[in-house]
Amino acid sequence: MAFLELVNVRKSFGASVAVENFNLAVERGEFVSFLGPSGCGKTTTLRMVAGFEKPTAGRIVIDGVDVTDTPPNRRNIGMVFQSYALFPNMTVADNIGFGLKIARRPADEIRARVEELLRIIHMSEFGRRYPYQLSGGQQQRVALARALAIQPKLLLLDEPLSALDAKIRASLRQEIREIQRQLGITTIYVTHDQEEAMALSDRIVVMSRGRIEQIGTPFEVYNFPATRFVASFVGTLNLLQATVVDAAIGLVSVEGQSIRVARPLTQHRSGDAVSLALRPELIALDGQINSEVNRLSGTVEDVTFLGSIVRVRVRLSANKLHFDLFNNPQLRPPQPGSLITVQFAPEACLVLGEDASPAHPMSASAAQAA
Amino acid sequence: MLKRFWPWFWFTVGAMYFLVPLYATFDFSLRARRGELSFAAYANVLNDIKFVESFWFSFQTALATIVISALVIVPTAYWVQLRLPRLRPVIEFFTLLPFVVPAVVLVFSLARTYSRTPLTDSREGLWVLLIGSYVILSFPYMYRAVDTGLRSINIHDLTEAAQSLGAGWFTILARVIFPNVYTALLSGAFITFAIVMGEFTIAALLAQPAFGPYMNRLASSRVYEPSALAIISFALTWAAIAAIQWIGQGAQARVAGPR
Numbered sequence: 001m002a003f004l005e006l007v008n009v010r011k012s013f014g015a016s017v018a019v020e021n022f023n024l025a026v027e028r029g030e031f032v033s034f035l036g037p038s039g040c041g042k043t044t045t046l047r048m049v050a051g052f053e054k055p056t057a058g059r060i061v062i063d064g065v066d067v068t069d070t071p072p073n074r075r076n077i078g079m080v081f082q083s084y085a086l087f088p089n090m091t092v093a094d095n096i097g098f099g100l101k102i103a104r105r106p107a108d109e110i111r112a113r114v115e116e117l118l119r120i121i122h123m124s125e126f127g128r129r130y131p132y133q134l135s136g137g138q139q140q141r142v143a144l145a146r147a148l149a150i151q152p153k154l155l156l157l158d159e160p161l162s163a164l165d166a167k168i169r170a171s172l173r174q175e176i177r178e179i180q181r182q183l184g185i186t187t188i189y190v191t192h193d194q195e196e197a198m199a200l201s202d203r204i205v206v207m208s209r210g211r212i213e214q215i216g217t218p219f220e221v222y223n224f225p226a227t228r229f230v231a232s233f234v235g236t237l238n239l240l241q242a243t244v245v246d247a248a249i250g251l252v253s254v255e256g257q258s259i260r261v262a263r264p265l266t267q268h269r270s271g272d273a274v275s276l277a278l279r280p281e282l283i284a285l286d287g288q289i290n291s292e293v294n295r296l297s298g299t300v301e302d303v304t305f306l307g308s309i310v311r312v313r314v315r316l317s318a319n320k321l322h323f324d325l326f327n328n329p330q331l332r333p334p335q336p337g338s339l340i341t342v343q344f345a346p347e348a349c350l351v352l353g354e355d356a357s358p359a360h361p362m363s364a365s366a367a368q369a370a
Numbered sequence: 371m372l373k374r375f376w377p378w379f380w381f382t383v384g385a386m387y388f389l390v391p392l393y394a395t396f397d398f399s400l401r402a403r404r405g406e407l408s409f410a411a412y413a414n415v416l417n418d419i420k421f422v423e424s425f426w427f428s429f430q431t432a433l434a435t436i437v438i439s440a441l442v443i444v445p446t447a448y449w450v451q452l453r454l455p456r457l458r459p460v461i462e463f464f465t466l467l468p469f470v471v472p473a474v475v476l477v478f479s480l481a482r483t484y485s486r487t488p489l490t491d492s493r494e495g496l497w498v499l500l501i502g503s504y505v506i507l508s509f510p511y512m513y514r515a516v517d518t519g520l521r522s523i524n525i526h527d528l529t530e531a532a533q534s535l536g537a538g539w540f541t542i543l544a545r546v547i548f549p550n551v552y553t554a555l556l557s558g559a560f561i562t563f564a565i566v567m568g569e570f571t572i573a574a575l576l577a578q579p580a581f582g583p584y585m586n587r588l589a590s591s592r593v594y595e596p597s598a599l600a601i602i603s604f605a606l607t608w609a610a611i612a613a614i615q616w617i618g619q620g621a622q623a624r625v626a627g628p629r
Contacts, residue, residue, distance in 0.1 A: 050530070050534060051533075052530055052533070071533075072530070072533040072534055073533045073534070073535075073536050073537055073538055074536075075534075076536075077534055078534060078535075079530065079531065079534040081527045081530070081531060083524050083527045085524065085527035085528055085530070085531035086531075087528060087531075087532075087545075087546055087550070088523065088550055089546075089549035089550050089552075098532070098535050098537075098545075099535030099536055102535055102536040102537050102541060103536055143531075146531075146535070147534070147535075150535060150536065156534075
């Protein structure tokens with residue numbers, strides 16, 4: 001039996017449905033992220049787990065106990081908020097020890113636990129400071145320590161890094177993951193940042209419009225997107241309008257240029273309009289891939305230098321295409337206005353029909369090539 | 371040069387408007403003895419047992435009003451912001467009522483409503499009725515001060531953080547909400563204090579030995595002592611404002627948030 005189970009959970013606010021038919025089983029010690037755009041229901045789901053919202057239907061079970069109707073202060077769940085939510089009238093040490101004082105633990109035990117947590121978050125010398133005397137990153141570390149102090153069954157983090165700058169965000173997410181691994185605590189993390197979700201999670205739950213689109217490891221979600229939404233939301237994706245030429249052999253046409261995909265298009269007929277999805281990192285300049293390849297020619301429209309990579313935008317005719325080159329100071333990147341031919345393997349092609357689901361997923365070999 | 375002149379000119383005019391009457395009152399209060407300046411009027415006021423009694427009575431009434439107002443208004447304002455934000459306009463309308471309903475109407479309504487109850491047939495009962503009236507009178511100041519204080523902190527997240535750490539509603543109010551609206555509560559409390567100390571109509575109509583009726587009686591029977599009393603009241607008000615500033619400094623800094 002899973003440690004945390006959400007069974008057929010539904011939440012509506014009046015006529016508006018925020019979460020629909022949500023089913024999830026999280027194992028003990030697992031780090032699961034809810035990923036999706038604003039308004040997709042990820043925070044509402046987290047709040048239902050925390051007990052701040054009551055599900056309209058369905059059950060929430062933690063460690064074998066149905067907590068659907070249990071008030072939040074009796075669930076023993078640690079929560080970290082985007083706004084930190086540190087008590088301004090208390091010092092860092094008092095904030096961390098707050099939950100233990102509520103639980104009426106002996107003063108010595110509280111002091112020892114607070115010191116231990118201050119050490120874990122590398123803030124031993126900050127115990128007597130007030131929240132306003134700390135930076136955003138420090139405040140969020142204190143909030144994490146406060147949530148962990150009560151030794152919760154479950155740790156919930158609601159976009160905890162959103163208010164921080166990029167550099168602190170990257171270091172703090174590493175710290176969160178290390179602490180989570182060290183303590184082995186089951187964790188649910190809400191974010192709209194796909195990079196954050198992929199860097200941190202054992203599994204990702206991709207959500208859209210209150211529904212689960214896909215549950216999988218970061219590798220699976222990125223390389224084998226289950227739906228058109230996941231394909232377009234997770235990572236950067238080129239979507240090219242194409243027409244099926246021969247469904248049986250997996251041949252499509254993009255503006256008159258023939259493209260072969262890895263498998264037959266069993267769900268389509270010749271003449272069907274489809275979208276051809278391509279990850280930028282699976283496209284290369286002509287001549288760089290030796291195996292069987294597809295080629296597309298167009299005009300370089302824009303070149304963006306992003307440090308380690310250079311992103312090139314190519315206009316075919318009606319379609320546009322992005323691809324990435326590794327930055328090499330010895331090689332000049334393509335110049336805007338020049339004609340260019342790019343190539344990609346048939347396995348790199350994901351054909352999306354007009355419905356929500358893909359005609360077939362990206363193959364493992366293409367994913368590994370990424 | 372001219373640019374600097376006008377601001378100072380208007381500042382001086384404004385200051386004179388306040389300070390000249392104050393100085394005149396102070397000067398007049400020192401002339402109780404013919405031909406010399408003395409604090410005789412102040413001594414007369416401070417030595418009057420009725421001054422001490424009425425001041426003490428009003429002081430106790432003010433403290434009771436502040437405590438009851440805080441206990442009623444902080445949880446109310448908190449709950450309205452947390453769970454019933456749609457009720458805010460209604461509550462704000464109620465806060466205006468004490469400005470609209472004259473004190474004399476308020477006191478007759480209360481006396482009529484609670485006649486033939488223990489509230490109107492004993493001295494203690496009337497004192498309770500007086501405090502109740504003052505709670506209503508101080509409602510706009512206390513509610514708005516507390517409401518503003520609550521808006522300066524993220525009560526939703528603080529409440530949920532406390533709940534997730536195991537706190538119940540009483541603990542949240544006592545350990546999280548009250549300490550964080552302390553400054554706002556204090557400013558509302560001192561306004562309430564000032565109102566109660568000087569209030570005349572309700573105290574007089576309920577026949578209570580309060581400071582307001584005492585000042586009124588003094589003004590009709592003495593010459594210099596009312597001026598001395600005005601200066602004492604003024605000094606007390608400034609002392610109260612200074613106390614707000616001093617006590618509030620630390621608390622204000624703590625709720626200021628990250629820099």
